[in-house]
Structure formats: structure tokens, C-alpha cells
Amino acid sequence: MKEVGIGVIGAGRIGKLHGDNLCRSVAGARVEAAAEINLNDEHRAWAEKNGIKKIYKDPAEIWKDPKIDAVFICSSTDTHADFIMEAAAAGKHIFCEKPIHTDVKKIKEALAAVEKAGVKLQVGFVRRFDHNHKKVHDAVASGILGSPHVVRITSRDPEGPPLSYIAVSGGIFMDMTIHDFDMARYLSCSEVAEVSAYGAVLIDQDYRQYGDVDTAAVMLKFENGALGLIDNSRAAHYGYDQRTEVHCAKGCVQAANDLVDASVISTAEGVVCEKPMWFFLERYNAAFISEARVFVDAVRNDAVPPVGGKDGLEAVYIAMAAARSLKENRPVKLSEVRQ
Amino acid sequence: MKEVGIGVIGAGRIGKLHGDNLCRSVAGARVEAAAEINLNDEHRAWAEKNGIKKIYKDPAEIWKDPKIDAVFICSSTDTHADFIMEAAAAGKHIFCEKPIHTDVKKIKEALAAVEKAGVKLQVGFVRRFDHNHKKVHDAVASGILGSPHVVRITSRDPEGPPLSYIAVSGGIFMDMTIHDFDMARYLSCSEVAEVSAYGAVLIDQDYRQYGDVDTAAVMLKFENGALGLIDNSRAAHYGYDQRTEVHCAKGCVQAANDLVDASVISTAEGVVCEKPMWFFLERYNAAFISEARVFVDAVRNDAVPPVGGKDGLEAVYIAMAAARSLKENRPVKLSEVRQ
Amino acid sequence: MKEVGIGVIGAGRIGKLHGDNLCRSVAGARVEAAAEINLNDEHRAWAEKNGIKKIYKDPAEIWKDPKIDAVFICSSTDTHADFIMEAAAAGKHIFCEKPIHTDVKKIKEALAAVEKAGVKLQVGFVRRFDHNHKKVHDAVASGILGSPHVVRITSRDPEGPPLSYIAVSGGIFMDMTIHDFDMARYLSCSEVAEVSAYGAVLIDQDYRQYGDVDTAAVMLKFENGALGLIDNSRAAHYGYDQRTEVHCAKGCVQAANDLVDASVISTAEGVVCEKPMWFFLERYNAAFISEARVFVDAVRNDAVPPVGGKDGLEAVYIAMAAARSLKENRPVKLSEVRQ
């Protein structure tokens, strides 16, 4: 089967991560070129080390390269929608890092372009590919536990981002809980029908000036009747806490955290185990490789990527509904926000 | 220090449990008498085996016995408020099984009588005395983790009660979640300010005819700013699932389930551990003893029982707010329901 | 079915424990009398509280009481063999706390008396009745894991006994490892054929003056071909560590420790869980009740007690072989020490 020629747009941290994985760990992928708007010698050295022959400043070089079948869009969020449209116009299949965009109108424009061009689009909701969360999903999807009743998701970052980030993040639901909204759809195998959100500023009072909260609780009603509960905290301090659970008709499947190691030290003072892994990239290392493999396989086999534009859009809708629910202190139906 | 003479009202399952514990495991307690409305030879044999010299049909014998300093009210729920009032009028200290009553007016009447008589009242919210949940509470209350941010409670029964019970239970919030509402106040060290509730009939469609649900999710806002999430299921099938957690400013304290045993069996087919304990009385065996000891000590030392009338009343208020929230599909403030 | 009239010999800590359990938790048992050589008012009060009508100084009163069908021998070790013989001569069934005796000749004398009288004898190897260790045994005995290959036992006390105790204990193998030798026979479902023992004084150099060690490692060859490894420490400091495991042809069954509670506290400093339970009587509380029930049932149903004189004797033989192995630094076959 033919290899997939790939162009990586954006050679920042995530772009280099995807590039490295594509070069080393994804069969059938051949990274033809990369593009980085702030191209410098460090980027060139990275490309050379990986055997990536061409690296440009301008992504236009990527769109017009006939050897490139698909692109990985890893540039800043505000460029995602436009690059999706340009890539689609050039007939390239697309893997786009999340989020597609924060503006629904822009997202729909991009999705329409993808539809029109008949190219594939996969969105980088990487947690779906994690061994733990995928296990929870598969157990539910297989039906062995019966229909889902209650979905529980806890998601806490070890430390909060800088205030300058919070100032422009779009709020906790659009920036942080959005991953859990996608996870909730994934685990429940259903769409969300209604959202009720509570929030509080408990960690850092500076969040108030941005009209944001650092701690949130969200309840969901799914279309299949199940209920969901999500809690987020911007700063857990003990690690990156990501636990998922689905309680079903015949039992319950839970995923605990991956810990730094499996040691236990027992003394008169107490029994100490390791903390959950701290770094997102480290915690989801295997999942990043997995999602890239799944995308490349979808291109090679002309299959539908398992997480696409609709998933990206729905997560944004749920985030919008949650923000409205928090603001107006009432449940908000998805039908209110869908356009 | 003087022993506390005790009269046990009601010699059903819970009454015998309390009686046994008081006779065998509670220092300073002397069970003087018991009263059981359906008095028969089985009750008499039980009393004799325990060295309880007097057992009556009529609780009036208990009220007038000068050797009795305190009573354990373990009779049917509809008698609790009246017995509290009679005991108070007789100057007896009172341990009353939950709930005090389902009617707020009646509860307040009873509490007023207790106040007037100046006797002590402890309510049987036994889970507070469990080694796991108490550990969570104590970690929060000690302040070592900083202020509470998020309280999570999962509470699932192994199997649902008979439909005949559901018909008169008062609904999931008054019958089942009420324990979790008390636990939420206990763990957060705060009052609840607002409630948002979702419910669904997912296990047994017969619940609909009683206007009840078998699966519920509840979000709480606490007066101290913390948020809470509770989920209940009437039938987990894998055991009695009771997990609590409080995420605080400096970390998180969680309590897992007590399992049937600590075995692990590994084969090519998989790795199998034991299920959570199945039976409520078995799971909370030590807690029942502990709450009785705490009550008797409070009487002996003229201390305030740690869980009393106010706690019983507040839990009912929260249950009422939750029921209204579910019915009207909106958040409900406690100020709406408090009388 | 008739109740079993019971006489408890020795009202020290263990005697009172057995007496309490028999009075409260063992159906079909009726404690008729107790005997305590240092009889005082505290013992009398204990007897009265439990409804035990007769308490004597002299066990002879027990032997001659026609209402007593069985006795629980809980007196000091040096009296066990003689009391077994007296009880057997009086036609009483016997539950005897471990060890039967430290002298093989004496043990065999007692066992012969039991055989001759045709009474039942159960030895108090209580750990066999523990929910964890019994689970390991049952998994092996059921055959679902195939034949046993490797038995692993770790047994560490939280703190060592006083030196005055060590002076007369008979050495680590006869005093401490003997429980693990019985456990090894129980879990492997086989006799031990050979023993290799290592020992060291690592905790308290004072052990040397008594020719004893405080740390030991023992390897076993079982008659069924399986191998065994036991390690003991007189002072773990973090609790009472009792882990068992059997690796079999088709998989492995392990028992972890029962912890003080199921809490987990996570902070930036680390993740802390509870320690194993500290106190032997607390840790094996349920097992003590279970072994008494099993004995009483054996008497009522004329069944063979599951752990009897032979088990007591074999454990002593293995301890003797281990002591010889340590002393002579060589493997020792059980055939060398059996008489």
C-alpha cells in the first residue's frame, strides 16, 4: 500500500511532537515537508535530524506540493480554520490539532470546505486514544456492561497556566472542560442534550477580573438518557488527575490515573505511593502516536477518521451551553446553542 | 463515672443491632430495658441473651423508668418525632435513627421539644463514623489540605428495594440521597446553599408510576464556596459502592470502597479482585458501634453530640430542594425551602 | 440440633476473646463455665457480663461438669498438653490455642490421649480462617489454578516482643515462623519434605545472647513438588505485614494486607495511604469468630475439625527442621526430625 506523504504545519512543541512520531513510529507515513512561520536554525536542525527534506516558512509550499497527501495542522489556534480551508482546497487530507476554532461560524465554514473537497478531517482529541480512556469507551461500546447510566469525569491540571493565558483563553469551558465534553460524548456513545454548570473562583482570585472561574462542576443529560458529572480544577498540585468512569446497567468501568511509578514505601510515618504523572505530553505520549497512526491508516484505507469535524463542533457547542448555564444560572439545552 | 442507663425502643433489625452493640461494645452503657410493639418470644429471648432484664410492649414504661437516662429510638420512621417528644418530656437523652421524620413541621416540633427539655439528641447518620468517610472529613477539617474546593460522592446500592417500598419511600432524594446530603455537609464542613438535580429512570421503568427516578445526579453549591457532585444508582449489581472525595486547595483526599477481601487472582483470562462489600450492616458494622460510643460518651461527659437535630433537618431541606429542582428543572436555593 | 455446652479454660486476653465470641457470635454454643487460675473480681465481672453462670479457679470443675461437651484451652502454653489429656479423659471435645506444646514427646502424648478418647481436637491456627488467606487456600484447593508451584509468605510483626519473652520463646522458628509453616501446609495442600533456613540478627543485637535471630528466610520443598519461600521480621514498624501468595500452573493468587482504612491523600509532597492494621487481635477479629464457629459446628455435626493435632505436630516438626538447618547451615529433611 502506498505511503502517505505528509506536511506538518507549525514546528512548535506540538508540531515537533507529531513530526517526530510520524517519522519514527507511524508505519506508512512519510513526512515530506514542514512549515514554520518563525523558521530558524533550530527548526532546520530538527527537520534534518528527522530526515524531513524540506522545511519552509510559508505553508503555501505545502498546499502545492503534489507529494503531500495529508497535512498535520499544529499551528496557533487562530490559524486552524483558515489552514483547514486552504488544505481542503488543495485536496489534502487533514489532521488538525484542537480546537478547530473558538468561533462556531468559522468552524462551520471550515467543515463546509472539508465536506465540499471530500477530504478527510481528524481532530486532535488525543485522550480518546489513551489506553485507559479507550478501555472505558470500548467496554461501554461493546455492550457487555449494558447501556450507560452515569458518566463521571474528573480532570485537574497540576498547576494553572499564566494569567496572561487565562486572559485570552475563552474561559474554562472553552479552554479546559472542552476536552471533557468530547470525552463525555466518546464514553457515553451519545450526544449531549442539556448542560447545567456551576463554577467558582477558589484557587486564584485574579481569575475574576477575566470573568473566568478556576473550579467548575458540570452536569449533563445525554440523548440516550444517561447522566454525566464533570469536575475541573486548574491546580491540583499533586499531578495531572484524569479519571473517567461509566456506570452501566450491568456494572461499572473506571480508569484510574497512570502514576509516575508503581512503588510503595511503608514506614512508621505512613505508606507513600507515587503521584499521577505530571506532564500532559508525557502522560499521553502513546496516545499521540496512536491518533497519528489511526489518521494515517484512515487515509491509506479510505476510512472515516474516528473523531472529526462534527466532534470538534459539538464540543464547542457544549462549552457554549456550559458558559451560558454558568452565567444565567440555569440548565441550557444544546438546541439553544446549536446553529 | 456513672453508667448511662439506656432504653431501646424498637427491637427490629436496627434495634437489635444497637442493643447488641450497647451490651457488648459500648463502655459506660447499661441497657436497662427495651420496648417492642410486636413483642414476642423471639424478642424476649434476644433480651435475655443480652442480659437486658426488662422488655415491654409499651414504650411508656421506658419514659417513666428512673434508671433510664437515654433512649435509642429504632422504631418505624413515622413514630420517630412523637417518641422524641415523649422522651424529651421525660427528660431522657435521645439517639434517634434516621430520618427524624419526612415532614418538616413535625421535625421542627420534635426539635423544639428537645431544645425545651434541654436533653441531648443524636441522629443516626452512621456513615459519618465510618473509618473511610471519617478519614476524609478529618483530613479536610484539620486544615492540612487547605479549604475544600470540590466534594464528590458516589453512592450506589447493590440492588434496589421492592417496588412496594419505592411506592412509599418519598422519592430517591428523601430516601437515598439524603444520606449523601448529610455526608456532603459533613465532608465540606459547610452548609449547602443551592442544589441542581437531574434524574432518570434507567434501571426499572416501574419507578415512573411512582413519579420517582432510579438514577440521580446532583450538583451543590456550598456556603463556603465549594462545589459538590453526587451520583446515585438504585442498583449497581457489583456491590455497595460508597466512594467519597474532597479536593482542596493543597490536595485531594479520597476514600475507596472496603472490599470483601484483599485477594488478587491472575490468569491468562485476566486479573480478578473482590467486589465491594454487599451488605449495609456488614459494611458499616464498626461505624454503628462507633456512633453509639460517641453518643454514650456525650451523655456521660455532658458534651454536644456531633450530629444532631439540625443535621437531620438540613438533610431533609436539601432533599426537598433537590426534588423541586428535578421537578422544575432549575437550580433551587436552600433559602427557598427552609422554614 | 443440640447446643454445645462449653467450658473456657483461662480467662486471660485470648480466653476472654474466645469467651466473648462464643457468647455473642457463635450459634449453637452455650458457655457454661470458665476457669481461671488467678481468679479475681475482674474475671467474675467479665463472666457475669457475658451471662456465664459459673467461673472457677480449678479446671477440674470443668472436666467433671456433665453440661460441658467441649472446652476451649486458652491457658499458658505449658499447660496445654496436660489439659488436653485431662479434657480427653473427661470425654470433652477440645479447642486448644496454639501451640499444643513445644516438646514433641508431650504433643504426641496429648494426641494419643485424644485419639484414645475419640474426642475432637481443633488447634487455634486462626490465620487459616482469615478472609484473605482462606481465599488463597480455596483458590488453590479448588483446582481452578492448576497445581501449586510456588508458595510465598511474608510475615512481619510491627514491633518485637520484650527481650524477656525472647529469652524463653524457643527461637524464631518455634515462636513466630511456626504460624507460617502451618500456613504453608494449608496453602500448598501438601506436606513439607525439606527445609533450608537462613537467619540474621539485624534489628536488635540482644537477640544474640539468646542464640536467636530477628530476621529469617526459609525455603521449603513440598511433597507435591512445589517450592516455598517464607520471610520473617520481628519489627516492620509500619504495621502487621501478612502477605500470602501461591503461584500455580495456570496463574497466581495473592493476598495483600488489610489496611487501617481505604483512604488516599494526594498532595504536592506525595500520595499517602494507610498502613496495614497494627494489632493481631484486630486484624484477625473475624477469623477468631470463624474458627470458633467451625469448631462448634464440627462438634454439632460430628465432623472432623479442619485443623487438628496433626497440623499442630507438623508445624512443630518443620520448626525443628528449620532450627537445625540454620544451626548446621544445610537443608534438613522432615524425615530427619519426625519421631
Added chain:
Amino acid sequence: MKEVGIGVIGAGRIGKLHGDNLCRSVAGARVEAAAEINLNDEHRAWAEKNGIKKIYKDPAEIWKDPKIDAVFICSSTDTHADFIMEAAAAGKHIFCEKPIHTDVKKIKEALAAVEKAGVKLQVGFVRRFDHNHKKVHDAVASGILGSPHVVRITSRDPEGPPLSYIAVSGGIFMDMTIHDFDMARYLSCSEVAEVSAYGAVLIDQDYRQYGDVDTAAVMLKFENGALGLIDNSRAAHYGYDQRTEVHCAKGCVQAANDLVDASVISTAEGVVCEKPMWFFLERYNAAFISEARVFVDAVRNDAVPPVGGKDGLEAVYIAMAAARSLKENRPVKLSEVRQ
């Protein structure tokens, strides 16, 4: 700091693993060339993909390449000692996969050559670099737990190798337990003074024809007074079971297995978790990268590699002592076998 030019000898499974890691994950390493005796197009394609410019049939090309500072010897075991000597003679630092050789005379010859040439030698005892086992070691080495008392190691392969392999493996102690002998020295921070070994054929009777066993138990006396217990099984069936533990004066540090994932599925039938990881290369993936980094850093910083020729030799001595102990059914001192 200068990069280390590296030559990889042997491009089989392990050679390619080391090569991949050196090219992708080890800073300061530059794989100049590789040599593979059965050189074919697959090897050439692998080299090209990794940006390894030169690949030869004959390792002599590696010895004479001035750009190569160090070699990774990943060829068949029987070539290790000779290649070490050739590399040393050529002044190359050496990373050699275990074992150095099975013949002590040959090993000492190679170590003498390394000493004479003044080059560095690191032996591939990869488990020392595993996050779990390293944690156990570091906790002991730090002294926070006091001196080590008991070292416990369980090591079971998921399935046994083909009989053709067993025929020439050198026996369980030289082929399998040798890793645990190195781990025992590593964890105890001490040399082994004496060995007692038991073995049995329990899994596959065909092992008898080769004079080998498939199940083994070994006790160790360390020079620092600690005791050790190792158990091995050629076929656990439930995964690759690698547990280590050191009980010390002030407490105990244990390492459990890394599992396939952190899921738990609870139903009426039971509670199921995942098995330990199955594949050696997968389980120790990070450790392989770590050991390569440590070696390259040692070369760059002119430091002593943490596991070298002496460690390789000592492990062989202990294996020889264990084999003699099993054969002659007696304890064997290391002083008997050291040459």
C-alpha cells in the same frame, strides 16, 4: 560538549532497538555506523530511515573508524567477549548486551582487555534503569529506610522459550535468574556471600532431558548481613511478573508490576483489572532509553558507568553457585566459585 560517535554491532532485534533509541532519544549520541553479519536490504533500509550513513557486514570497519568513540555490542552472546576485546584494543568505549559471556575465563579475559585499554564498559542489565526497580534501589541507597534486611524478587516470564532454546540456554540460573542476581546486588547495595537453591520441573517435563528446571527458589546471604529470596517461573501465563522489594530497618519499599492499563471493570461476576504487561521490550522500553543515555553521558563526562564488567562477572558467579547448590543440595559460598 562533543557528541559521541557510536557504532552498533548487530542489527537484530536488540541492535535495532538500541540504534533507534540512540538516533531518536539520546542527546549527544551520533550513530555513525552499524555492522550486521547477515547484512541484507531490510537492515540497509533500517539504517537509512534512521539517518545512519554507514552499515557494514564486518565489525572491523567499526573498530577502525576514527569517528566512532563507542560501540554497542548487540550481536550473539558467543561474540560478546571477543568483540569487547577488539573494541578495547581499538580504544572504543563499550556498551555490551548481557551476558558478557557464560565462561568465566573468557569474561575475565575481556575485562582485562578493557582495563588495559582504559576504556569504559557498561553491561546491559537494563532492569536497573526501570522506574520501579530504580525507585526501590534509590530508596535503599539513600539510607532513609535504614540498612536493608530482606530483599525479595519475583520474576516470572509469561511463556517459556522453545525447547530448542532451553537445550542450549545454560540452565535457568545462567539464563533467567542471572538478571535477578544482578538486581539483588543492585537493590541490596551489597555483594552476595552465599547461595542456597531449590529447583523443580513443574511446567514442562521436557526440561528434565536437558538437566534444567522451570521453577526455582533461591535464598541469598549478602555480605552486609541482609537475606534475599528469589523465585522464578518460566511460564506465569498472566503476564510478565517482575516484583521487587527490600525490607529495611525503618520500613519497606516495594515495586509492583506495570499493568497494561489502569482500568477496573466491576460486575456481578466480579471485579477485573488488567494484567501485567506481557512483552519484555514494551515493559522496559523507557529503561532501554535510560541505560543508553547513562552510558553516553558517562562517555561524555568521563564518568564510571554504573553497571560494568564486575557486575557482569559477579552475576555469573552467583549463577554458578546457584547451579552447584541445586545440584549438590547444599549452600554454596561465593568464595567457592570466584576465580
